[in-house]
Amino acid sequence: MSSKLSQTPKVKRPHLVFFQRKMLSIPYVLFLLLFVIGPILIILLYAFTDENMMFSFDAFVNFFTTPSKLNVLWVSLFVALQTTIICLLIGYPLAYFLADKKVNKNVVLVTLFIAPMWINFVLRTWATRDLLGWIGIDGGSFPYLATLIGMVQNYLPFVILPLYTTFLKLDKSQIEAAADLGANPRQVFTKSILPQSVPGIVSATLMTFMPTMSSYVISDIFSEGKITLFGNFINLEFNNKLWNDGSLMAMIMLVLIGVSMFLTRDKNKETTKGANL
Amino acid sequence: MKKRFSLRKIIGQSYIWLILLLMYLPILFLVVYSFSDSELIGGRFNFSFELYVDLFKNKAIMVALGNTILIAIISAAVATFLGTLGAIGVFYSKPKFKRAINFATQIPIVNAEIVIAFSLTVMFVFLGTYVFRDDIFGFWTLLIGHVSLSLPFVYISVRPKLQQMDPSLYEAAIDLGATPRQALMKVTIPEIAPGVFSGFLLAVTLSLDDFIITSFTRGAGLLNGESEIETLSTFIQAAIKKKSIPEEMRALTTLIFIGVIIAVVAVTFYNARHANVKKIRKGRD
Numbered sequence: 001m002s003s004k005l006s007q008t009p010k011v012k013r014p015h016l017v018f019f020q021r022k023m024l025s026i027p028y029v030l031f032l033l034l035f036v037i038g039p040i041l042i043i044l045l046y047a048f049t050d051e052n053m054m055f056s057f058d059a060f061v062n063f064f065t066t067p068s069k070l071n072v073l074w075v076s077l078f079v080a081l082q083t084t085i086i087c088l089l090i091g092y093p094l095a096y097f098l099a100d101k102k103v104n105k106n107v108v109l110v111t112l113f114i115a116p117m118w119i120n121f122v123l124r125t126w127a128t129r130d131l132l133g134w135i136g137i138d139g140g141s142f143p144y145l146a147t148l149i150g151m152v153q154n155y156l157p158f159v160i161l162p163l164y165t166t167f168l169k170l171d172k173s174q175i176e177a178a179a180d181l182g183a184n185p186r187q188v189f190t191k192s193i194l195p196q197s198v199p200g201i202v203s204a205t206l207m208t209f210m211p212t213m214s215s216y217v218i219s220d221i222f223s224e225g226k227i228t229l230f231g232n233f234i235n236l237e238f239n240n241k242l243w244n245d246g247s248l249m250a251m252i253m254l255v256l257i258g259v260s261m262f263l264t265r266d267k268n269k270e271t272t273k274g275a276n277l
Numbered sequence: 278m279k280k281r282f283s284l285r286k287i288i289g290q291s292y293i294w295l296i297l298l299l300m301y302l303p304i305l306f307l308v309v310y311s312f313s314d315s316e317l318i319g320g321r322f323n324f325s326f327e328l329y330v331d332l333f334k335n336k337a338i339m340v341a342l343g344n345t346i347l348i349a350i351i352s353a354a355v356a357t358f359l360g361t362l363g364a365i366g367v368f369y370s371k372p373k374f375k376r377a378i379n380f381a382t383q384i385p386i387v388n389a390e391i392v393i394a395f396s397l398t399v400m401f402v403f404l405g406t407y408v409f410r411d412d413i414f415g416f417w418t419l420l421i422g423h424v425s426l427s428l429p430f431v432y433i434s435v436r437p438k439l440q441q442m443d444p445s446l447y448e449a450a451i452d453l454g455a456t457p458r459q460a461l462m463k464v465t466i467p468e469i470a471p472g473v474f475s476g477f478l479l480a481v482t483l484s485l486d487d488f489i490i491t492s493f494t495r496g497a498g499l500l501n502g503e504s505e506i507e508t509l510s511t512f513i514q515a516a517i518k519k520k521s522i523p524e525e526m527r528a529l530t531t532l533i534f535i536g537v538i539i540a541v542v543a544v545t546f547y548n549a550r551h552a553n554v555k556k557i558r559k560g561r562d
Contacts, residue, residue, distance in 0.1 A: 019457045021369040025378070028363020028432070032381045035425045039396030040384075042403055094296055103289030108545050109297075115541045116300060121486050122510045123530050126517055127303035134306075153300065206387075214389035217488055221517055231391045238493060243399050250395045254388065261387055 040254070046247035059248040069233070073252075076230040079219075080212040083151040087208050088201065090152070091159035095200075096193075098160070099167035113160050121154075125221050128153055132222075139224035150222040151212055158207040166200025202264050210257050304534055311527035332525040340500045341512040342529070345485060347499060348508065352423035353480035359424070360431030360480075361473050365465060368439045382429045390426070394493035397422055401494065414496030419506060422494035427483045431476035438472035488514060 050056040063069050097103045098110050116124060132138065132146055139146050170193065178192045179185075216231030228236075230253060237246030314327040332338065367378045385393060397418075405413045446468065450460035466473075488510035495506045507515075509529075516522040 021457070021461070022366050024362040025366025025370060028359050028366065028428075029378060031359055031363075031424070031428065032378070035397065035400075035421055036381060036385055039393075039400040042400045043396045046399055046403075090296065094293060097289035097293055100289065103286050104293065107549055108542055109293065111541050111545045112297060113300070115537055116304070118482055118486070118537045118541065119304065119530075119533055120509055120513075122488050122513045122517075123526075123533070124304065126513055126522065126526075127307045127530065129517075131303040131306050153303075156296075156300065210389055214391045216391065217514065221514075231389070234391050234395050238395060238398065243402060246395055247399055250392045250399075253392050257387060257389060257392075 043247040043250050043254075046244050047251045050244060059244045062245060063248055063252070072228050072230060072233050075228070076213045079147070079151070079227070079229060080209045082148060083155060083212045084205055084208045086148070086152050087155050087159040088204060091156055091163055091204065092197075092201075095160050095163035096167055099164050099170070110164060114157050117157050122217065125150065125154070125218060129221055139222055139226065143223035143226035146222040147219050147227050150218045151215075154215075154218060155208045155212060158211070159204040162203040162207065163197065163200040166197050170196055206260060206264060210253075210260065213256075214253055304530065307527050308531045308534060311531040314524070316524065328525050328528040332528040335523060335525050337507075337512065338523065338525060338529065341507045341509050343500045344506055345508040345510075348419060348423055348491075348506075349481050349484040352420055352427060352484045353477050355420065356424045356427040356431050356480045357473060357477040360428050360476060361435050361466075361469070363428075364432050364435035364439060365461070365469075368436065382432050385425060385429045386433070390487075390489045393425065394422065394490045397425065397490070398493045412496070414494065416496070416498035416506065418494045418496060419491065419498075422490040423484045423487060426487060426490055427480035430479045430483065431473075434476035434479060435469055435472040438469035442468045486510075 047059055048055060048057065050058050094113075098113070128150055129139070129146070132149060137146050137149065174196070175188060175192050178188045183191060213229060214231040214234075216229060216235045219227045219229045219232060220235075230249065234246055234249050234253070237243070237249065310322070311328055312324055312326070313322045314325045315321050315323060363378075367375055370378075401413055401418050405411060442465070446464050447460050450464045451457065455463065487508075491506075491508050492511050492514070495508075495511070497503055497505055499506050501507055513522065513526065516526075
C-alpha cells in the first residue's frame with residue numbers, strides 16, 4: 001500500500017511535462033491567426049496591389065478620385081448619423097422607463113425588446129417592408145424614408161440594451177440630492193442623469209453607427225436598390241469580383257471602426273460587457 | 278406627490294407598450310396573415326390552415342431550413358469546442374500572451390460583418406488561386422465563416438466563469454491523485470459549464486441569424502448537393518429580389534416567432550427564479 005502511494009507521483013510526472021493547460025489554447029490561437037488576422041493581412045495586400053499582384057496605389061487613387069464612390073461614403077455617414085440620432089431619441093426615454101422601478105418592474109418586458117434579434121434578420125426585414133408597402137411607404141416612392149424606418153426598427157434593440165444597463169446602475173441618491181438641493185427637473189436631468197448615462201450613449205452609438213454604415217441588406221431591400229451605402233458598395237465589388245477595390249473599401253471601413261473604438265475606449269469599457277449578452 | 282408618480286407611470290407604461298407594438302407590428306401582421314391563403318398580405322382574409330400544410334410540402338423551404346439548422350449546430354459545436362479550450366488555455370498563459378489574444382478576440386466582435394465576410398472571401402480566393410488552384414468555396418468555407426463569427430462570443434462567455442472559479446479546486450484534484458486531464462474534465466469543465474452552454478446558445482443564434490457571411494462564403498454542398506447552399510436567410514433574400522416570396526413563408530415565420538417568444542420568456546423566468554434562489558441562499562449564510 002505504501003509503495004503504491006509513493007509510486008503515483010512518479011507516474012504523474014511525465015503527464016505534467018507533456019500536458020500543460022496553456023497548450024489547450026493552441027487550436028484557438030491558430031484559428032484566430034488563420035481566419036481573423038490572416039484575412040486582414042490579405043485585404044491589406046490586395047488593397048495596395050493590382051490584378052497581377054504588383055504593388056500599386058490604383059485602388060487607392062481610384063477610390064479617392066471617383067466622386068460617386070466618395071459620395072457613397074458621405075451618404076453612408078449621413079444615414080448612419082440620422083439612424084443613430086433617431087434610435088437614441090426613441091430608445092433613451094424607453095430605456096429610462098424600463099429601468100425605472102416606479103414605472104416598470106417587469107423583466108420580461110425588457111427581454112421582449114431584445115427578442116426580435118432572435119428572429120431571423122432577413123425575415124424581420126421582409127415583414128417590415130411588406131407592412132410599410134401596404135401603408136404606402138414603399139421603396140419605389142419613398143426609398144430614403146423606407147430605408148430609415150427599416151434601419152431604426154432593426155437597430156433599436158442595440159440602443160435600448162446598453163442604455164438600460166447604464167440606467168440600472170444610475171446613482172439614485174445623487175439625483176435625489178440634486179432635487180433636494182433645489183434643482184428643477186430640467187437641471188436634475190442635464191446635471192445628473194445625462195452625465196451619468198454618457199457611457200451608455202457612447203456604446204449605443206457604437207453599436208448603431210458602424211453597423212448602419214456597413215449594412216447593405218436593409219438599404220437594398222427597403223429602397224429597392226435606390227440607396228447605396230458603404231456596405232452595398234463592398235457587396236457590389238464582391239459580385240463583380242473586383243477584389244482590389246473591394247479590399248480597399250473594407251480596409252477603410254476597418255480603419256473607421258478602429259478609430260471609433262480607440263476614441264471611445266475608456267467610456268465604452270463598462271457597458272459593452274452587459275450589452276454583448 | 279403620489280399623483281405625480283402615477284402620472285409618470287401612465288406615461289411610461291404607454292410609451293413602452295407603444296414602441297413594443299410598433300416593433301412587433303410587422304411580425305404580428307405576418308402571423309395574422311399566416312392563417313389566410315390570400316396571395317397578398319393586406320388582401321381579403323379567408324381563414325385557413327392551408328399555408329401550414331403547404332409549408333411542409335415545399336421542398337425548397339425545407340432544404341433551406343435543414344441547411345440552416347445543420348450549419349448552426351455544426352458551427353456552434355466547433356466554436357464551443359475551440360472557444361472553451363482556448364479560454365482555458367489562455368487563462369493559464371502568461372499575461373502578455375493573454376493580453377494579445379484578448380485583443381485579437383475583440384477584433385471580430387467590433388468588426389463590421391461585411392468586412393469579416395469580404396476579407397475571408399478574398400483570402401479564400403487567394404488560397405484558391407495560388408495554393409489549391411481550384412475553387413474552394415463550399416461547406417468548409419461556410420463553416421469557417423460561421424465559426425469565425427461566433428468563436429469570440431463563446432470565448433468571452435467562458436472567460437468570466439474561469440475568473441470566478443476557485444483556483445485551488447484544480448490544485449486539490451491534482452494533489453489527490455487526478456491526472457491533469459482528469460482534473461480538467463472532472464473539475465474545470467463542470468465549473469465553467471454554464472458559460473460553455475450560454476456560449477453554445479449564442480453561437481447557434483448568431484449562425485441562425487446570419488446572412489452576410491453566408492452569402493459571401495458559401496459554395497455547393499450540404500442538402501443542396503451540387504448546387505449552391507441555401508439557408509433561410511439567403512433563400513428569403515433571393516425571393517425578395519425576385520418579388521416572389523412563397524406564401525408558406527408566413528407560416529414558417531409564425532412558427533419561428535412563437536418558438537422565440539416561448540424560449541425568451543422561459544429563459545427570463547428561469548433566470549429570475551434562479552436569482553431569487555441564490556438570494557435566499559445568500560440570506561441563509
